[in-house]
Amino acid sequence: MTIERTVPEERSPESGRPVGFRVQSGIPPKERGRAAALYARALARDMAPLVGGGTNARRGATWVRHAMRPESALVILDKRGSVAALAGLSFGEGGFLRPDRRQMRRIWGRLGGQMRWWRWQGWPAGPETAALVIDGIAVAEQHRRRGFGRALVQAAEAYARATGRPALRAEIAANNDAAIRFWSQLGFQPVARLHGARLLFPRIPADVIVMERPVGTAPVP
Numbered sequence: 001m002t003i004e005r006t007v008p009e010e011r012s013p014e015s016g017r018p019v020g021f022r023v024q025s026g027i028p029p030k031e032r033g034r035a036a037a038l039y040a041r042a043l044a045r046d047m048a049p050l051v052g053g054g055t056n057a058r059r060g061a062t063w064v065r066h067a068m069r070p071e072s073a074l075v076i077l078d079k080r081g082s083v084a085a086l087a088g089l090s091f092g093e094g095g096f097l098r099p100d101r102r103q104m105r106r107i108w109g110r111l112g113g114q115m116r117w118w119r120w121q122g123w124p125a126g127p128e129t130a131a132l133v134i135d136g137i138a139v140a141e142q143h144r145r146r147g148f149g150r151a152l153v154q155a156a157e158a159y160a161r162a163t164g165r166p167a168l169r170a171e172i173a174a175n176n177d178a179a180i181r182f183w184s185q186l187g188f189q190p191v192a193r194l195h196g197a198r199l200l201f202p203r204i205p206a207d208v209i210v211m212e213r214p215v216g217t218a219p220v221p
């Protein structure tokens, strides 16, 4: 699926006309490393116990690179063809990330990998749904507040409509206020709060807010 959109405030210096950008499905092979790094960096706060920051960031990106399903994503490429934004998609049979325990041990060592594996198992899973789940959305910092996030959600909605999905769903770390404002702005309403296992990292809030928006009403604003 390819959707042509235009960022109104971005204009070609030569013609003065708006420059379009495209939302496309699937991460191009040469962009997978960059996409993984963007996803890991943007969601590091939400997934801190898994990907971490600082020196752990590189390993977090490596982990995402191995765990992600590149075909289950919508991406926006910048003018040079680099990933500027991406949204993972989940169709009900597993999420955008499909971690492998052995791989986690390889990346973080026996104990570090095992702990992260348990942590992953304790991550609260959303209730069964026929909705199209947007499984993490990440816009590169230099491209934020230009409508890229909105364009990805609009493209996901078009896809959900075309495939007969009744709703769009997002699952957001309960302490990610900016993201909750973003989803609310796009017409998503909270439908559930999930409590994650706090066993291994008791001080890290693990709650998740599930937000949904029906497909078939007015399009995503």
Ligand SMILES: CC(C)(COP(=O)(O)OP(=O)(O)OC[C@H]1O[C@@H](n2cnc3c(N)ncnc32)[C@H](O)[C@@H]1OP(=O)(O)O)[C@@H](O)C(=O)NCCC(=O)NCCS
Binding pocket: 042, 043, 135, 136, 137, 138, 139, 140, 143, 144, 145, 146, 147, 148, 149, 150, 151, 170, 171, 172, 176, 178, 179, 181, 182, 183, 185, 186
């Ligand atoms: C959240 C995120 C995806 C938004 O992407 P974006 O491209 O900047 O969002 P848009 O420009 O499409 O914003 C659409 C609307 O959402 C709201 N919004 C976006 N970012 C916001 C923020 N940081 N604080 C409050 N409202 C925000 C605004 O109303 C905005 O419209 P406006 O700019 O006309 O006021 C981006 O900030 C990001 O990658 N954050 C880090 C990762 C993350 O937290 N992801 C969500 C977890 S699932």
